[in-house]
Amino acid sequence: MGTGEPHRRLLIVDDEPDIRTLLSMSLERLGGFEVVSVGDGQAALDLLTSGTTVDAVLLDVQMPGLDGPSTLTKLRELPGCEQLPAAFLTASVQVSQRRALEDLPVNALIEKPFDPVTLPDTVRSVFGW
Amino acid sequence: DGIVASNPEGVVLVANRASTALLSCRASDLVGRRFEELARPERDVTGQLTLSRRDGSRFPVEYHTSPIQVGEELVGYVDTFRDITQRLEVEQLKDQFVGVVSHELRTPLTSIKGSLALLASGAFGTFSAEQTELLDLARSNAERLALLVDDILNLDRLDAGRMPLNPEALDAAELADKTVRSLQGAARSADVLLELHRSTEDEPLVVWGDPMRLGQALSNLVGNAIKFSNAGGRVIVASGRADGPQGPEVTLAVTDEGPGIPQDQQEAVFNRFHQVDPRERGSRTGSGLGLSIAKGIVERSGGRLWLRSSVGRGSTFGISLPAANREK
Numbered sequence: 329m330g331t332g333e334p335h336r337r338l339l340i341v342d343d344e345p346d347i348r349t350l351l352s353m354s355l356e357r358l359g360g361f362e363v364v365s366v367g368d369g370q371a372a373l374d375l376l377t378s379g380t381t382v383d384a385v386l387l388d389v390q391m392p393g394l395d396g397p398s399t400l401t402k403l404r405e406l407p408g409c410e411q412l413p414a415a416f417l418t419a420s421v422q423v424s425q426r427r428a429l430e431d432l433p434v435n436a437l438i439e440k441p442f443d444p445v446t447l448p449d450t451v452r453s454v455f456g457w
Numbered sequence: 458d459g460i461v462a463s464n465p466e467g468v469v470l471v472a473n474r475a476s477t478a479l480l481s482c483r484a485s486d487l488v489g490r491r492f493e494e495l496a497r498p499e500r501d502v503t504g505q506l507t508l509s510r511r512d513g514s515r516f517p518v519e520y521h522t523s524p525i526q527v528g529e530e531l532v533g534y535v536d537t538f539r540d541i542t543q544r545l546e547v548e549q550l551k552d553q554f555v556g557v558v559s560h561e562l563r564t565p566l567t568s569i570k571g572s573l574a575l576l577a578s579g580a581f582g583t584f585s586a587e588q589t590e591l592l593d594l595a596r597s598n599a600e601r602l603a604l605l606v607d608d609i610l611n612l613d614r615l616d617a618g619r620m621p622l623n624p625e626a627l628d629a630a631e632l633a634d635k636t637v638r639s640l641q642g643a644a645r646s647a648d649v650l651l652e653l654h655r656s657t658e659d660e661p662l663v664v665w666g667d668p669m670r671l672g673q674a675l676s677n678l679v680g681n682a683i684k685f686s687n688a689g690g691r692v693i694v695a696s697g698r699a700d701g702p703q704g705p706e707v708t709l710a711v712t713d714e715g716p717g718i719p720q721d722q723q724e725a726v727f728n729r730f731h732q733v734d735p736r737e738r739g740s741r742t743g744s745g746l747g748l749s750i751a752k753g754i755v756e757r758s759g760g761r762l763w764l765r766s767s768v769g770r771g772s773t774f775g776i777s778l779p780a781a782n783r784e785k
Contacts, residue, residue: 344564344568346565346568347564347567347568350567350568350571350572350575353575353581354571354575357575357580357581358575358578358580390560419559419560419563440563440567441563441566441567441570441571441603442567442571443571443574444571444572444574444575445574445575445578
């Protein structure tokens with residue numbers, strides 16, 4: 329991370345506490361991002377409507393309650409969030425499932441399991457930072 | 458099974474008790490009419506064949522028609538069918554089970570592998586030599602477990618025919634090249650010489666198959682050959698054409714100079730979890746599933762997986778697939 333590089337804030341949405349911990353450690357300690365993490369889709373929407381601004385969202389796909397795609401759909405309806413950069417974290421291997429996800433208004437799919445050492449670079453590359 | 462015999466025009470002559478029971482009708486409803494009039498066969502949106510009971514309700518079936526010929530003359534048909542409602546339900550439950558198990562097993566594995574990787578990166582402090590050794594031990598075993606979980610889930614999906622295959626026109630020589638290149642590192646670590654013998658054919662060796670799955674099958678064969686070779690041994694991967702029992706074939710053969718497989722074990726090696734005699738195996742380990750997975754993939758791709766081997770003379774494992782027509 330060089331000087332003068334903008335400080336980016338990421339919103340992580342994943343129902344698994346350990347995965348949230350891994351993602352935070354990877355993205356904060358190795359990546360230098362600021363990380364806000366929540367455990368479900370509704371909490372993510374509440375956070376965004378309460379005035380917190382973020383530079384991008386990482387959404388787990390399989391979650392109880394509002395799953396990743398449903399959260400994304402609702403998120404895009406929030407004022408100011410229509411173009412918010414977003415990526416899915418998905419373990420889907422099936423081509424049909426991946427295509428269905430790619431058709432949604434999301435910037436990229438990031439594969440699970442992810443390598444926490446290279447994840448910050450992947451995030452930078454998918455969001456063009 | 459419901460059994461129905463009809464004349465060459467399709468008019469039912471005889472129907473067994475099971476057929477009338479499955480269709481909830483009387484024999485008099487079937488005999489003397491065409492089978493389709495009562496049973497009204499139709500395919501649903503998934504392509505599954507269904508028949509109608511007398512009350513209009515439908516059920517999924519497995520259906521076979523056999524023409525009966527006396528010499529050159531067609532004298533009628535014998536059709537058999539069975540209700541597969543329960544079988545489909547079981548398969549769907551199994552599907553869901555595999556999906557859940559896959560997620561449940563992979564999630565903690567992700568956490569284990571991920572946190573170990575972060576520790577090993579040095580970003581959270583440096584370790585002594587002994588600590589590093591323990592860390593490496595944990596990581597390699599987590600990797601081993603992850604591969605085993607993958608293997609088991611693959612095998613289960615193959616079993617029920619649910620492994621999604623995405624076939625396309627595929628150049629077998631290119632597949633061999635790619636596989637050999639991806640395993641050179643493993644070969645070097647095992648001090649094994651891994652060679653690709655390029656096909657001398659002018660025409661590309663085209664088959665119809667799923668490159669990822671066939672690549673997986675070939676990788677399993679090459680990985681095994683490396684594992685069972687002694688230091689300094691050679692493993693050769695060769696592609697070519699052959700005349701098969703049902704027409705022209707493309708073959709991919711993996712030959713090693715290892716201990717060879719005794720005649721009486723050559724069928725059993727393809728069984729799940731089959732492990733070679735521990736005295737031969739030494740420290741070589743594996744899930745014991747690689748060969749059965751490879752066999753499943755190759756057979757589902759319309760080909761066969763064969764073995765030529767004798768004790769003390771090494772082994773050749775081969776994949777033979779029907780050659781794709783050039784016009785395809």
